Structure formats: C-alpha cells, structure tokens
Amino acid sequence: xxxxxxxxxxxxxxxxxxxxxxxxxxxTPWPLAEIDVLNKLAAPSAAHPLGTDGLGRDLLSRLMAGAxxxxxxxxxxxxxxxxxxxxxxxxxxxxxxxxxxxxxxLCDLSFAFPALLxxxxxxxxxxxxxxxxxxxxxxxxxxxxxxxxxxxxNQVWVRDFVLAGRAAGRGRAAISRDHIVPNIxxxxxxxxxxxxxxxxxxxxxxxxxxxxAQPPAASWGRMLAEAQTLLWVAPMQAxxxxxxxxxxxxxxxxxxxxxxxxADPRLVRRQA
Amino acid sequence: MTRFLIRxxxxxxxTLLAVSVVVFAVMSMLPGDPALSILGIEASPEALAAMRxxxxxxxxxxxxxxAWALGALKGDFGTSYAFRVPVGGLIAERLPLTLSLALxxxxxxxxxxxxxxxxxxxxxxxPGDWAVMxxxxxxxxxxxxxxxxLLILLFAVRLGWLPSGxxxxxxxxxxxxxxxxxxxxxxxxxxxxxxxxxxRSAALEVMRLDFVRTxxxxxxxxxxxxxxxxxxNALIPIVTIIGMxxxxxxxxxxxxxxxxxxxGLGRLLLQSIANRDLITVQALVLLFAAIVVTANFxxxxxxxxxxxRLTGRQS
Numbered sequence: 001x002x003x004x005x006x007x008x009x010x011x012x013x014x015x016x017x018x019x020x021x022x023x024x025x026x027x028t029p030w031p032l033a034e035i036d037v038l039n040k041l042a043a044p045s046a047a048h049p050l051g052t053d054g055l056g057r058d059l060l061s062r063l064m065a066g067a068x069x070x071x072x073x074x075x076x077x078x079x080x081x082x083x084x085x086x087x088x089x090x091x092x093x094x095x096x097x098x099x100x101x102x103x104x105x106l107c108d109l110s111f112a113f114p115a116l117l118x119x120x121x122x123x124x125x126x127x128x129x130x131x132x133x134x135x136x137x138x139x140x141x142x143x144x145x146x147x148x149x150x151x152x153x154n155q156v157w158v159r160d161f162v163l164a165g166r167a168a169g170r171g172r173a174a175i176s177r178d179h180i181v182p183n184i185x186x187x188x189x190x191x192x193x194x195x196x197x198x199x200x201x202x203x204x205x206x207x208x209x210x211x212x213a214q215p216p217a218a219s220w221g222r223m224l225a226e227a228q229t230l231l232w233v234a235p236m237q238a239x240x241x242x243x244x245x246x247x248x249x250x251x252x253x254x255x256x257x258x259x260x261x262x263a264d265p266r267l268v269r270r271q272a
Numbered sequence: 273m274t275r276f277l278i279r280x281x282x283x284x285x286x287t288l289l290a291v292s293v294v295v296f297a298v299m300s301m302l303p304g305d306p307a308l309s310i311l312g313i314e315a316s317p318e319a320l321a322a323m324r325x326x327x328x329x330x331x332x333x334x335x336x337x338x339a340w341a342l343g344a345l346k347g348d349f350g351t352s353y354a355f356r357v358p359v360g361g362l363i364a365e366r367l368p369l370t371l372s373l374a375l376x377x378x379x380x381x382x383x384x385x386x387x388x389x390x391x392x393x394x395x396x397x398x399p400g401d402w403a404v405m406x407x408x409x410x411x412x413x414x415x416x417x418x419x420x421x422l423l424i425l426l427f428a429v430r431l432g433w434l435p436s437g438x439x440x441x442x443x444x445x446x447x448x449x450x451x452x453x454x455x456x457x458x459x460x461x462x463x464x465x466x467x468x469x470x471x472r473s474a475a476l477e478v479m480r481l482d483f484v485r486t487x488x489x490x491x492x493x494x495x496x497x498x499x500x501x502x503x504x505n506a507l508i509p510i511v512t513i514i515g516m517x518x519x520x521x522x523x524x525x526x527x528x529x530x531x532x533x534x535x536g537l538g539r540l541l542l543q544s545i546a547n548r549d550l551i552t553v554q555a556l557v558l559l560f561a562a563i564v565v566t567a568n569f570x571x572x573x574x575x576x577x578x579x580x581r582l583t584g585r586q587s
Binding site for chain 2: 108109112113114115116117120121125197201204205208209211224227228231232235238239241242245246247249250253254
C-alpha cells in the first residue's frame with residue numbers, strides 16, 4: 001500500500017514540475033527577461049502571484065522556466081550517461097572475462113572520485129554553461145549504470161531462454177538487444193528515476209556556485225545565489241526556488257521508490 | 273586476518289596511485305596554458321617558453337607525473353600559479369577549517385541519526401515511525417545549500433543569534449565556533465535524514481530474526497534488546513552508509529563553504545578554478561579523492577572489526 005502512495009505522490013510532483021516546465025516553453029505569465037526596475041522585489045499581487053525579483057522580473061515565470069531547464073538538463077544527462085553506461089554494462093556482461101574485469105575496475109576507480117567534485121572539475125574545465133553541467137552529470141552516471149546493467153544482465157545470461165538462444169547460434173549482440181535489454185529494463189528505469197533526482201540536486205548546486213546556468217537563463221540554483229544577497233530585504237526570494245528543487249527531487253525520489261516496490265517480483269507474488 | 277589486512281592495504285595504495293594518475297591525466301588534458309595565464313597575453317613567445325620550462329611543462333608527461341607524484345608524497349604539491357606560494361602551504365592553512373566542518377557534521381549526524389532510526393524501528397508502523405520517515409524523506413530532497421540559506425534566514429536574519437557567514441580566524445576560538453555552528457548543522461541535517469532511514473531499515477531486518485524473539489521471550493527490557501542485540505547486528509549496512517556519508521560531507525563542504533564564505537579547501541578549489549590555477553586544483557582534487565578512498569578503507573577495516581567472519585568472504 002505504501003508503495004502506491006509513494007508512486008502517486010511522486011507522479012503528482014513530477015507531473016506538476018514537468019507541466020510547469022513544458023508550459024513555460026510556450027507561455028509564461030510575464031516575459032522571462034522583462035526587467036522592470038521600478039517594480040523590483042514587489043510583494044505578491046494579482047499581476048505577479050509570487051512577486052518580482054531584484055530586477056523586477058516576474059518570479060513565477062522564472063520558476064517555471066527554471067523547471068524546464070532543471071528537468072531537461074537532469075533528464076537529458078541521465079539518459080545520455082545512462083545510455084552509455086548501460087551499453088558498457090551490457091558489453092561487459094556479454095563478453096565477460098578480461099573485458100568485464102577491466103570495465104568493472106574502471107567503475108570502481110570512478111567511485112573514488114566524489115561525484116560533485118568531479119562535476120565541478122569538469123564544469124570548470126569546459127567552461128561554465130548549462131550544457132557542460134549536463135555533460136558532467138552525464139559522465140558521472142556512466143559507471144553507475146554500467147554497474148547496474150552488468151549486474152542485472154549477468155542474472156539474465158544464465159537463464160534457460162538465453163542458453164536456448166545461444167544454442168540456436170544467435171550472436172551476443174543480438175541476444176543482448178533482443179533478450180537481455182527487455183529483461184533488465186525495470187531496474188534501469190528505477191535507477192534512472194532516482195538518478196534524475198540526484199542530477200537535479202547536482203545541477204542546482206553547480207548553478208548556485210556559478211558553474212552552471214549563466215544569466216539571464218533562469219535556474220533554481222542561480223536564483224538562490226541571487227536571492228542570498230537579498231536575504232535581509234526579500235527573504236521569500238530564497239524560499240521559492242528551494243521549494244521547487246525540493247519538490248522536484250522529492251517527486252523523482254518517491255517515484256523511483258514506488259516504481260522499485262512495484263517492479264519487485266517478490267512483492268508481486270505476495271499480492272497474487 | 274593478517275592476509276586480509278595486507279590485501280586491503282595494498283588495494284588502498286593501488287587505488288590512491290590510480291586516482292593520482294587519473295587526476296594528473298585529466299588536468300593535463302585541460303585546455304589553457306599556465307604560462308600564458310601567469311604572464312598574460314602580451315608576453316613574448318620567448319618569455320612564455322622560458323616560463324614553461326621553469327614550470328617543468330616542457331618535460332614529457334610521464335616525467336612530469338613522476339615529479340609531481342613524488343613531490344606530493346613528501347607534501348610538496350608545487351607552487352601555485354595564482355598565489356605564487358607553495359600549494360602545500362595554502363592547503364595546510366585551510367585544512368583545519370574544512371576538517372572541523374566535516375568532522376563536526378559527521379559527529380552531529382552520528383549523535384542524531386542512529387537514535388532516531390532506532391526509535392522509529394522500535395515503534396514500527398506507529399506515528400513516531402511515520403514522522404521520522406516523512407521528515408527523512410523530505411530531508412533527503414532538501415539541497416544542503418538551501419538548508420544553509422534557510423538557517424541563515426532564521427538564525428542570522430530573523431533572530432540574530434549567529435553570524436550569517438565569514439570566519440574570524442582560530443585566534444578567536446569562541447567566535448570561530450559560532451561561525452561553524454550553522455554550516456555544521458546544514459551539512460549534518462541532510463546526512464542525518466539518510467542515516468536515520470538506513471538505521472531504521474537495518475534494525476527492522478534484524479528485529480525479524482529469531483534471536484530477537486528469544487531475547488524478548490526471556491523478558492529482557494526493550495531498550496536493552498534494541499541497543500545491545502539489534503543495533504550491533506545491524507551495523508554492517510549502517511557503517512557502509514557512514515563511509516559514503518563522510519565522502520558526501522567532505523565534498524559538501526565545497527558548496528557549504530561557499531554559502532557561508534568560509535576560507536576552507538572548498539573555497540580554495542573554487543578560487544583556483546576561477547584563476548585557472550591548475551596545479552592547485554590538481555592537488556585539491558587529489559586530496560579530496562584521497563580522503564574518500566581513506567574513508568572507504570576505514571569502512572573495510574570496520575567491517576572486520578564488527579564481524580570477523582567477513583575476512584574470508586571479501587576478495
């Protein structure tokens with residue numbers, strides 16, 4: 001029962017954030033970059049539901065655009081890194097032996113680097129931008145997915161239908177594509193959901209440090225950095241972006257938890 | 273046992289070595305010419321070449337790596353391009369602050385989280401359990417730097433009890449401690465949420481086992497069962513997470529020091545990145561990675577201390 005509650009609450013939060021982001025691509029209550037210095041740090045009103053920021057820009061509009069940036073960077077990075085990692089994991093599992101050993105040792109090594117530190121280093125190396133932040137986060141995801149995919153794939157390779165496929169003379173690549181991937185999709189999707197939550201946190205932290213989104217792009221992390229200079233004047237400026245980050249991370253986390261419980265075959269059997 | 277320790281220690285040294293190679297390789301591949309950033313764009317080609325050879329940049333990569341790694345072993349990380357002083361000195365000045373932050377946050381986490389987790393497990397399904405689970409779920413989702421800003425908002429802006437940032441220096445111990453309170457709490461709260469959850473689920477696993485039922489049947493007090501019988505048997509996953517958390521806290525200091533303008537290693541890292549001071553960045557990344565690898569090594573040793581049977585099973 002609990003997993004259903006997580007699943008629903010997670011889906012609602014993610015849905016809300018995704019909807020806000022998608023809508024912002026076509027429409028925002030105010031133009032994103034419209035500066036109105038006479039009306040800066042305005043209190044919430046009918047015209048500006050959450051008020052305006054230090055340059056008089058509509059806060060709600062910028063939060064919506066922040067959702068689009070944050071979610072697309074996080075999801076894109078996890079898809080890219082996860083895709084590459086899954087490919088490597090499948091390769092390791094299909095070939096075994098030295099290939100597997102070498103790839104897995106490389107993964108072990110990469111875990112010695114704290115992820116955020118590595119992202120900071122990469123973001124700094126390639127210059128601060130949202131795209132490079134995404135690439136850095138993607139890079140971090142490669143070994144995570146390689147490990148999960150290889151672990152799950154190894155369990156499938158010993159099953160009878162795979163042995164039958166091999167006996168029938170099908171190649172490792174074909175078996176991986178047609179039989180392994182569908183059978184390891186569930187843990188990968190769960191992992192991806194959870195990693196998107198982590199990626200949103202990473203993007204926010206990097207943008208806060210000035211290594212991610214650059215002005216005038218709207219980003220929750222960056223908005224928090226700007227709000228911190230205005231804490232004494234306009235405290236609420238520092239509340240909304242943080243709430244958005246928390247809601248998005250919570251949403252993907254709950255969704256991942258719910259999906260995992262839902263996909264767990266042991267649980268399914270108990271209910272049947 | 274001895275063989276296990278030797279194997280683990282060898283693995284530790286090899287990992288550190290591999291980490292140093294990777295750090296060096298990544299930093300060498302980066303665009304940018306240190307000589308150019310020191311001398312400026314108006315420098316003549318001859319001056320640039322002279323500076324490169326002075327920095328040892330004209331040697332082949334393996335030789336540069338060997339010189340750097342051997343120096344690092346002796347604590348000599350070269351001379352900062354930006355500050356023109358030894359990198360080792362820059363690090364030594366800032367290490368105490370970052371270590372106090374990290375160890376302080378770890379200590380607060382260890383005081384808060386296991387108790388909460390055990391309390392939740394003891395009242396499994398009750399309102400207390402539910403409250404701990406909801407709070408920890410939210411705590412995991414809150415970014416530490418936003419938590420910091422909220423703490424500043426409450427304790428510095430509203431109440432005025434604590435400073436909103438900055439560091440007075442260790443020669444004013446009381447003021448220094450006051451400056452560390454909020455950053456330590458910000459780091460610790462998020463990690464406590466994680467650890468409380470893990471403690472709870474590890475304890476719940478153990479509480480299902482027969483020996484706990486036996487202990488209950490013999491009439492041992494609940495408290496004694498929980499702390500003397502359940503917790504010791506639930507320690508393996510808890511220690512695993514603590515090791516990962518120390519790594520997370522250490523990297524977390526990079527962001528938190530920036531929020532509170534604390535002059536620690538994290539600030540130095542960000543400054544060095546901004547200054548393109550690659551040799552300092554290289555030393556700092558190596559240092560942070562070394563701390564993480566050391567934490568993992570200590571966790572491995574802790575496993576054996578907790579459960580000596582594990583020596584045989586680890587490869």
